[in-house]
Amino acid sequence: MTGIALTLNGEAVAAEVAPRLSLADFVRDRQGLTGTHIACEQGVCGACTLMVDGRPVRSCITLAVMADGAEVRTVEGWAGDPVMATIRDCFKRSHAVQCGYCTPGMLATAHDIVTRLPGADRARIRHELAGNLCRCTGYVGIVDAIEAALREVHG
């Protein structure tokens, strides 16, 4: 067991974890934050994407011990973030959600696109989304939503 201390959704968390424990399993099983979904466990599908120190990270191939000292934000931790509020609203209006399983990871990547790439067009949005698989929507609603959020956030 290894001791770690991190900031999780704005709150200080300390825990003893097995070295092999993934960050995804840590937030889900140890912290009860089941909004982070696991779908491939090999860093390809992006469903488990969450934020570590402000950058989108695949929590299935990140060990919990690697998050020692980091600031981690999951889908449950965006209260008060106006950009995420706009993104969520756009996701709903653009029918960017069907089964909802890829959604938390999509939201993390969408937040990264909207904040980092104010001028992204549809092709760039698609390129940036390449690491997040969705099996339901055909991505059209998701691209629509991110395009709309870019417009609303950046004018």
Next chain:
Amino acid sequence: MSERGVGASIPRKEDDRFLMGAGQYVPDVQAPGLWHAAFRRAEIAHGRLISVRSPAVAAGRVFTAADMADIRPIRSIASFPGFKGSDFPVLAKEKVRHVGEPIAIAVAPTRAEAEDIADEIEVAYEELPAVVDLAAARSPESARVHDGWTDNLVCRTSFENGDLEAAKAAAAHSIVRRYKMARQTPFPMEGRGALAQYDGRLDELVVWMSHQLPHPMQRGIAHFLGLEINRVRVICPDVGGGFGLKTFLDGETLAVAWTSLRLDRPIKWVQDRFEHLVTDADCRDHEYSIAVHADADGRILGIECECVVDAGAYSPWPWPVGVEAATGVGNLAGPYDVGALHGRSVTVCTNKPASQPYRGVARPGACFTDELALDSLARRVGREPWEVRLDNLVAPAQMPYDNVARKHLDSGDYPEAFRRCVAAIDPAAVRERQKTPEPDGRLIGVGFAAFYEQTAYGTGPFGYSAWGIELVPGMEMATVKLTADGGLWASVGIQSHGQGLETSLAQVAASELGIDPDRVAIRHGDTATAYAGTGTYASRSIVVAGGAVAQGCRLLAPRLARIGAHLLQARVEDVTVAAAAVIGPGGSVSFAEIAEAFYHHPENLPDDTDRDGLTVTAGYNDKVHGGVFGFGAHGAVIALDPETGRIEILDYAIVDDCGTRVNPMLVKGQVVGGYAQGIGNALYEESPYDANGQPLAVTLADYHVPAAPMVPDPRYGYMESPSPYSTMGIKGVGESGAIGPPAAIGNAVNDALRVYGVEISETPITPRRVFAALARAGVR
């Protein structure tokens, strides 16, 4: 009619929880004392089990088939001629018949520990020759997947209608082709999974399943475990996609349920992606031989075909293998006016996972076959394929039209929908472009596909007169009640796992009673709350559950009217039910006031108040047993790079007709989502095996699921031809989008290749297959 009822593109009620990360899927469900399961699986495709030894430290934590002898045999039935059933093992008994077949369940406080135990189980086999190749499997010398069988054939079916000899005699051209659609996986983002827990207070086994069919699973689990149905509750919570995969009773779930009873402890198993890619490589895998006989202009006179399906090792419950092949033959005439169809199907057993239906079932393969053959015919007669298609499509004046495969095509203007798709693609402009070589050396091609979608099947195909299988749909129920505060609550036997039925069914109730959809709660996926139903599959739920909810509202309305009229001091003939109120000549009373009177102030009720209360359980009454028929036209423009074999979709157009659209935004979502899966089917997704039956695509490095850059925006159009048979004219639409892309893209590729005089005939159309076609032309 509510403005937010049928026809309105309102946002989904379910999105709020998903967007907050508050959905609840099986992996998220917790229980006190929960242990986790992992499975030890077969590493070989075919072999006799000699021994299974678990480590001494794992005593009481590992169970095998020998422990589960009290589980009844799972045998799926069918009335196909010569159908050979095979027991579907919960855990392997005596033999393993595909890589990944579960042999033992191991349980521990965490999944990681359970996997550690599973890894330490020692399994000894006597390896047998694997039956992998379809042709070899059919030869008399082949090893047998099932020892007692005389050969590896599960069943044959045949279908004959019309005068084929006359068609052949009159034909100026006969196009003979072979096509193949590869095996793949359905790939929902959430795999299969289950949590079982015994509730001592209720003496009830509660099974949480990531599944599409709650009530059939309740029945199956009860039967095979030897329990009364009263003692089993199945809950299908939020489900992360299904696409047909989650419609059978898997051995893992039964093993989890059995183990939870044995240990009196909640047990959970969540399928991981490796397990999915290995054990759920279970769909498509068809080979077609087709002969299309046509006149000099390309008018189709008759079709002969054979569909051979590699069905894997077992018949799952409740869907036996054989349905897939029969569906393939039954759809080969497409949406065309054809005089004769003679078809045969062969279902073959191999050492691969048991075949399952996947979005479209065999229709994407049948469409790929008839549409590619039709383009070959057009090239033969020297006409454009879209013109030949228009000449052959069933005309609106012929509707309703009983086609040669005895499908009752109920409504629609197929030629007009197809013309709109052609106009969107503008193939004349593509022909112009093709006259000049592309600067980058790529070849441009244009292709189309047309198909009907049979939705919301009733008893017809499934029943004893046809397939004769275990689960026959046809009666779908809803319970509708007015709540004590004037809201509406409805429970249904279907299961929504991405379709947005919590919203669309609320819109149906909104249209019936004028109540806002936000005041309608739709409950699904739980045998304890829904009366009955067979679940969500075959593009049925909005038709059948929509019909049942509407019928419930229609039976509830007169009861509301009687109480409302009494409160208004009006005659019941003078009041109407609308806008969530009963409206009389001199005023109105809201549903809330009616509910207040019924539930809390019965002294205010008329003496003749219906004693049945303000709740109704009603069924969808299907007027036709073969379902209602939608239509789709797809068009694609592609660029093919002869240097790399890469195919890029430059343009894609869809015109879809699913009758009355309950929520147009959700309809488009279904069609476009299906289109993306169709692109995977056409270009990327394949689960190949080596000669020993070892799966070769077991990670996402090998198995390619379309990502956002691989799915260009399609141009989407629609028509609305209401069905004369269903409630409000609704037709299903869940599978439509997935049917057309392999055919439209395949035809576009063959159009690009026509300069070389070769055709592709297999999906996925990978660079390797493009190179093979170019090699046949002597180009590479």
